[in-house]
Amino acid sequence: MKNNKFYLLSAVIVMLFNAMLFPQEIPQKVINGKTMRDSLIRLGYYVKPEQERIEIKLTPEEAINYLEQKYRSDIWKLAEDPLRVAIGQLVFYAKSKPFDSIRVFLERYPFDSVNIPPEKFFVFDSVTLKIPNIGLTEPGRIDSLVKADTLGIKYAEAGTDTIARPEAAVSKPLISMKDTILLIVTDTLSEVKAFADYHPFKVFRSSFTGDSLLAAVKALTDFIEARDSTIIMFKGVSETNLPVWLNSRSGDMKRFWLRNEYDDSVTVWVGSAGRNTIGLYLEEGIMFRRPSKHSNIYDAQLDIKQVDTRKLQQVNKLYVKPQYWKYRSEAAFVFNQAMLTNWVKGGENSISTAMDITGYADYNNKELKITSNNFARLKYGLIKSGDNPVRKNLDLLETNSKLNHKAFGKFDFSATMLFKTQISKGYNYPNDSVPVSKFFNPAVLTLGIGLDYKPDKTTSINVAPLSYKATFVPDTATIDQTKYGVPKDRRSMHEPGGSVQITNEFKPLKTVTITNRLQLFTNYIHKPQNIDIDWEMIAQVKLNWFTDLRFNTHFIFDDDTKTIVKNKDGSPVIGPDGKPKKSARIQFKELLGLSFVFRF
Secondary structure (H helix, E strand, C coil), rough: HHHHHHHHHHHHHHHHHHHCCCCCCCCCCCHHHHHHHHHHHCCCCCCCCCCCCCCCCCCCHHHHHHHHHHHHCCCCCCCHHHHHHHHHHHHHHHCCCCCCCCCHHHHHHHHHHCCHHHHHHHHEEEEEEEHHHHHHHCCCCCCCCCCCCCCCCCCCCCCCCCCCCCCCCCCCCCEEEEEEEEEEEEEECCCCCCCCCCCCEECCCCCCCCHHHHHHHHHHHHHHHHHHHHHHEECCCCCCCEEEEECCCCCEEEEEEEEECCCCEEEEEEEEEEEEEEEEECCCCCCCCCCCCCCCCCCCCCCCCCCCCCCCCCCCCCCCCCCCCEEEEEEEEEEEEECCCCCCCCCCCCEEEEEEEEEEEEEEEEECCCCEEEEEEEEEEEEECCCCCCEEEEEEEEEEEEEEEEEEEEEEEEEEEEEEEECCEEECCCCCCCCEEEEECEEEEEEEEEEEEECCCCEEEEEEEEEEEEEEECCEEEEHHHHCCCCCCCEEEEEEEEEEEEEEEEEECCCEEEEEEEEEEEEECCCCCCCEEEEEEEEECCCCEEEEEEEEEEEEEEECCCEEEEEEEEECCCCCCEEEEEECCCEEEEEEEEEEEEEE
16 A cells, blocks of 8 residues: 555655646556656656566575575574574485485475565665646636736736736646655665564575475475385395385386295386386286086086075184295305425425305394394315325314394394304314314303394394303313313303304495304303403405405413413423413414305
């Protein structure tokens, strides 16, 4: 309403000034809006420009930069304003993945409410002026006496009281002055404080902020919606999984075999036909056909049985036998040879072989929430160097079993059993007459009850505060049991304590697998600070389907296992009691070679 009054006042001013400059000519045509606006602008007055909304198109990068500047600016009333939070999340999800449902809030937000009129950025002041007021006399004889008009034009001579004006049929202007108030722009504001409670900004720095925000938000939401993807896994009776990406815009179709319990299959093509749409297409050449009807049946007989429809009918239950156990095996064989002839730098011929056979048996019962992981392993190696006979350089027989029941989160109640021994006699070469180990001498059994934590499928951390470790050396006549911590007058040693088992499989590359198995045990009643450590690491680099490059290290420290301390020249160190000094020392074994691996 105020704007309409301002336009009307401006038009009147233009008309009055034209009348002052040309009092004998009265314009008969109506002055249009453009002429009026141009006249006011030439006189130096502010006229509200015609607003034309321009279609704003932004690239995703431009929209991100614009919204980031708005988000970080100090124009907001509250840091937790819903619009500011939503814009910040939108920029975050545009620069990263995935796209969240904040689009719903932004689509419903009234961005027009953020726009303000352009005149809010101008400071107005009032000015009082006198402007001429022009009227017209009645046509015909005028008997009235006019001494003087307000402009100083006299129609009577001085000293004359009356004058008879000539008859005239033409109307003449009658001019007078009156006061009026004009609004002028005295200053232009760079920012305007919000004048409504629903505005999210503290200040405004442009008139149509809402239009720019809406254009940037729409550009980003369209961009993210087109880019966002979701993966869906298709699974049939077999263990084959088929990943399909929705809205990836790849148009890639993948072949999938649908199998039944009789191992019959039909081929379909699966792909993303569009956003939130999965396309299923039958393989070419495959047709479905209904059984044909037998129209000519003469001797058909039907046994009709009366059925009580008031009772529920029995339905044959289709039972699918679950597969609880899964088995797999792996056998690796390593062969190394070195042959020297007239080798000036010295050396000797050698042949070495090693095998590592592991069998796995895993149990999973989802109904009872029970799982079990079991494996048995045999490592054995022989070496012949120079003129020496064939010797053993690797010997390990172990089994590991773990029974879990679901507890909470990623934790399971767990019971573990670990058994280790060897299969043949071992010697401290070059002394090959006195064995230091043989089958079941020694044998180590570890039992534990506790919790098993599985942060992912490749990591297991088992903590058993209630554990038991037993070391057996039945043949004390042949084997020195004191080497393994068993007292001289006994054939076994029993230790209550706590144990920790950590298993991890890490794949830094697609063809590289690093497996770590760490076992820790502490005796609660005898030197609990001395922790037994058994750590084995296996690094495999897959060269092809049956050949691996394998690097195996084995680190053992047992405080109860004592070995003779020797000087640099190899002679034993004599203790205060006159006997060779013994102490617990680190045991380390390393194997590197090209292995032939068979998995079945």
